[in-house]
Amino acid sequence: MNDEDFQPGGDRFPPTRRSVIEGVGSIDAEERERALETLCAAYWRPIYKYVRLRWNRPAEEAQDLTQGFFVEVLERELLKKFDPKKARLRTYLRVCVDSFVSNEDKASRRQKRGGSVAHVALDFAAAEEELGGPVMDPAAIPSPESLEESFEKEWLRSLFSLAVEELRELCNARQRERTFRLFEAYDLEGHDKISYQQLAKDYSIAATDVTNALAWARREFRRIALERLRELCGGEEEFQREARATFGGNAR
Amino acid sequence: MKFLSNNAVERLRESAEIPDLTGTRYRLIERVARGGMGVVYAAEDEQLKRRVALKVLDVPGADADLANRLIREALVLARLEHPGIVPVHDVGTLNDGRAFYTMKFVQGQRLDQYIENVSSVTQRLRLFLRICDAVAFAHAYGVLHRDLKPANIMVGSFGEVLVMDWGLAKFLQEDTDRQSQIADPDATILEKPNKAGDSSGGVQAIATGHGTIMGTPGYMSPEQARGDVEHLDARSDIFSLGALLRFLLTKNSDSAANAAGKQHLGKALEAICSKAAAPDPEGRYPSVSELALDISRYLDGLAVAAHRESFFEKLGRLYRRYRFFILLIAAYLVMRVLILFFMHR
Numbered sequence: 001m002n003d004e005d006f007q008p009g010g011d012r013f014p015p016t017r018r019s020v021i022e023g024v025g026s027i028d029a030e031e032r033e034r035a036l037e038t039l040c041a042a043y044w045r046p047i048y049k050y051v052r053l054r055w056n057r058p059a060e061e062a063q064d065l066t067q068g069f070f071v072e073v074l075e076r077e078l079l080k081k082f083d084p085k086k087a088r089l090r091t092y093l094r095v096c097v098d099s100f101v102s103n104e105d106k107a108s109r110r111q112k113r114g115g116s117v118a119h120v121a122l123d124f125a126a127a128e129e130e131l132g133g134p135v136m137d138p139a140a141i142p143s144p145e146s147l148e149e150s151f152e153k154e155w156l157r158s159l160f161s162l163a164v165e166e167l168r169e170l171c172n173a174r175q176r177e178r179t180f181r182l183f184e185a186y187d188l189e190g191h192d193k194i195s196y197q198q199l200a201k202d203y204s205i206a207a208t209d210v211t212n213a214l215a216w217a218r219r220e221f222r223r224i225a226l227e228r229l230r231e232l233c234g235g236e237e238e239f240q241r242e243a244r245a246t247f248g249g250n251a252r
Numbered sequence: 253m254k255f256l257s258n259n260a261v262e263r264l265r266e267s268a269e270i271p272d273l274t275g276t277r278y279r280l281i282e283r284v285a286r287g288g289m290g291v292v293y294a295a296e297d298e299q300l301k302r303r304v305a306l307k308v309l310d311v312p313g314a315d316a317d318l319a320n321r322l323i324r325e326a327l328v329l330a331r332l333e334h335p336g337i338v339p340v341h342d343v344g345t346l347n348d349g350r351a352f353y354t355m356k357f358v359q360g361q362r363l364d365q366y367i368e369n370v371s372s373v374t375q376r377l378r379l380f381l382r383i384c385d386a387v388a389f390a391h392a393y394g395v396l397h398r399d400l401k402p403a404n405i406m407v408g409s410f411g412e413v414l415v416m417d418w419g420l421a422k423f424l425q426e427d428t429d430r431q432s433q434i435a436d437p438d439a440t441i442l443e444k445p446n447k448a449g450d451s452s453g454g455v456q457a458i459a460t461g462h463g464t465i466m467g468t469p470g471y472m473s474p475e476q477a478r479g480d481v482e483h484l485d486a487r488s489d490i491f492s493l494g495a496l497l498r499f500l501l502t503k504n505s506d507s508a509a510n511a512a513g514k515q516h517l518g519k520a521l522e523a524i525c526s527k528a529a530a531p532d533p534e535g536r537y538p539s540v541s542e543l544a545l546d547i548s549r550y551l552d553g554l555a556v557a558a559h560r561e562s563f564f565e566k567l568g569r570l571y572r573r574y575r576f577f578i579l580l581i582a583a584y585l586v587m588r589v590l591i592l593f594f595m596h597r
Binding site: 130156160161187188211214215216218219221223225244246247 | 267347349
């Protein structure tokens with residue numbers, strides 16, 4: 001059996017990651033930092049874009065506000081005030097962002113911050129490019145109702161991007177690079193014309209190998225995304241709802 | 253980190269939802285429905301070369317309670333071998349950790365869609381009797397359905413009636429320990445129609461802290477709505493059947509809405525619906541067979557147990573039942589009178 005062969009049921013259910021809510025409130029500084037990094041990795045991009053669109057801030061100011069917000073989360077222990085029974089974590093964070101930006105305006109005490117989130121590479125230039133350039137067309141700014149939708153969409157994109165990245169690392173570690181390339185070709189870049197047969201021909205492998213590789217990659221992607229999601233939820237109930245909304249039809 | 257386009261996000265979402273059937277005998281064909289806790293796919297059983305319906309949890313396998321509920325549903329179906337109850341073929345866990353079971357693939361329509369083309373009250377009542385037959389069979393085996401509603405009844409292409417979705421079923425004769433293993437008593441699951449008049453039912457979880465509430469408003473008995481799980485018995489399903497009967501006859505399960513809309517069923521049918529769906533379990537039919545018997549009596553033109561007739565109502569019913577003979581005798585008498593009249597002129 002070579003390294004790309006399908007191993008059914010292998011490597012399932014790794015230890016459950018701890019929720020960021022618990023992590024941020026931990027007495028262990030390392031645990032706290034890791035939780036904030038996780039939160040930051042999943043949310044900085046949606047928050048940055050939200051600040052740009054909702055508050056119509058220039059790129060540089062939005063960058064400061066985004067970094068400042070995560071410092072605020074830590075300093076004011078905002079996650080301790082989060083009640084999963086009342087709202088979803090991302091709704092709560094969005095409301096916190098609104099309040100933070102509004103307060104920053106009033107106090108006019110904004111300053112360069114971000115030391116505590118230095119471990120997460122915030123690629124603002126890439127985020128800016130995704131928004132369509134530094135000078136935004138006012139017509140491109142969504143309506144207030146669709147801003148929430150846009151925030152949700154960006155959050156999902158961020159979650160999936162992190163999961164894809166982790167899947168890539170997993171494939172590299174297990175010497176399954178070809179599996180990732182197939183996944184990338186079919187599920188990430190695929191268009192209607194691409195088929196398993198075509199991929200099998202391109203990679204000179206059997207169509208069943210393509211089927212098995214994609215099944216493995218999707219299963220692992222789903223597992224990673226769900227683990228990430230669990231980390232970013234306030235509890236099991238919220239996680240179940242979010243999992244359904246993310247992978248089920250409820251959110252569509 | 254690579255930027256994912258909107259299309260890529262959608263594709264990922266769709267492909268991650270697809271159940272991982274590697275290592276099983278099934279090949280996925282298409283998604284056919286989404287229920288309260290799972291998704292139903294059409295799949296090909298590659299060993300037996302036949303189409304089956306594959307129901308799989310749409311949430312991850314981490315939630316043991318949901319997985320137990322799905323497996324319990326399969327066990328209930330396996331226990332109930334009846335033409336009116338869809339047979340289960342297989343149960344297990346997929347490679348992605350999600351519980352699944354396969355069952356007969358039913359080609360047909362949901363009851364609420366089917367009756368759009370059935371205008372005859374008699375036909376609708378005969379359909380209802382077949383539903384009663386399946387539910388009575390389940391009750392005889394100690395199983396309550398707890399979620400009887402039009403969306404959970406299928407009418408097959410040959411007119412066969414199948415009671416579906418036994419995910420909320422309750423075993424009446426099992427000990428408390430077994431029950432607690434199956435359903436978390438603190439869990440609260442309430443299915444609510446998405447909008448008024450939509451009988452398909454969307455799932456909503458509402459915490460009440462008052463036991464387990466499982467069912468669909470409009471079809472769920474008051475004791476079930478209170479979460480009084482311990483005291484539920486066959487009469488809870490009878491309430492749902494009463495609401496279902498009203499829906500079959502008026503396309504609305506709510507008696508108050510019917511009254512407001514001035515939809516008249518006739519006194520006997522109205523009495524049967526009201527008795528079946530009485531707020532107090534003591535006021536309902538004691539068994540599904542009794543309810544079915546009353547419907548059969550109505551169809552045969554006999555007096556129903558749910559309604560005490562006045563003299564004139566009885567006369568009217570007898571006239572309707574023996575109309576042919578009464579008209580025949582009347583025609584004979586008229587002819588005799590006419591003959592006598594003309595003979596004496």
